[in-house]
Amino acid sequence: MLRIAIYARVSTIDKGQETENQLRELRQFVANKSSEGWTLAGEYVDHATGKTANRPEFQRLFRDAAERKFDLVLFWSLDRFTREGVLETLQHLQRLTGNGIDWWSLKEEYLRSIGPFRDAVLSILATIAKQERIRLSERVKAGLDRARSQGKVVGRPKVVVDRAKVLALREQGFSQWEISQELGVSRASVGRIIAERGIARV
Numbered sequence: 001m002l003r004i005a006i007y008a009r010v011s012t013i014d015k016g017q018e019t020e021n022q023l024r025e026l027r028q029f030v031a032n033k034s035s036e037g038w039t040l041a042g043e044y045v046d047h048a049t050g051k052t053a054n055r056p057e058f059q060r061l062f063r064d065a066a067e068r069k070f071d072l073v074l075f076w077s078l079d080r081f082t083r084e085g086v087l088e089t090l091q092h093l094q095r096l097t098g099n100g101i102d103w104w105s106l107k108e109e110y111l112r113s114i115g116p117f118r119d120a121v122l123s124i125l126a127t128i129a130k131q132e133r134i135r136l137s138e139r140v141k142a143g144l145d146r147a148r149s150q151g152k153v154v155g156r157p158k159v160v161v162d163r164a165k166v167l168a169l170r171e172q173g174f175s176q177w178e179i180s181q182e183l184g185v186s187r188a189s190v191g192r193i194i195a196e197r198g199i200a201r202v
Contacts, residue, residue: 003041004030005070007061009080011049019045022076029106030074041070050083053092058082062092065101072102078111090125161185166193 008022023043030040042064044057053059064070073096075081082089096103097113105111111121162183169179176194180187 001037001039002072003070004038005042005044005061005064005073006030006040007044007046007057007073007075007081009046009048009050009055009058011047019047022080026074026076026106050079050081053082053084053088062095065096065099068100070101072104072114074104074106076105077107078105081105086125090122093122093125161189161193163193166190167197170194 006023006026008019008026010019010022023045027040030038044061046055046057048055061073065073078089082092084092093103093113102113104114112118113121165183166179166185169182174182176187176190179185179190183190
């Protein structure tokens, strides 16, 4: 027996669209495969944009996947599953397979984790995701370069560490962690100041 969870979604801004259209086809597909041991284990339906993973039923789907409440997720098409981008899409699919859950797109014949094209599909998605990460990195770098050319200060502001306060607290018996918490600086910075003092005293 193969327990099937179906996921359907329409955006809240989609006019005239209802998840029932997707659900009807998804349910029928599961029923048609009953002779192969497919059985409907649950339905997850969102009325929300697919551009974020912060969807109630989408989150519940992954919680239940972690508990192995089903064996395969069937969705109408990949853009109904998510529209967050290739990198995020790949991460979601890998999260399912990592929990031992297969996935299947009803409308995209080769987009499934079962069958001879599984490795090819994941390889293609991984390649596209890699290119997406490269383009994002290039856009960020270009933005920083442009800001620098305009005289703007970019990056995290430097934290000024009060050396005297660090040493004073240390003299009072405070640990490095306690000093870092008290002054809002890193333990590494505190440790460096204490180490420098030790060297100066030698």
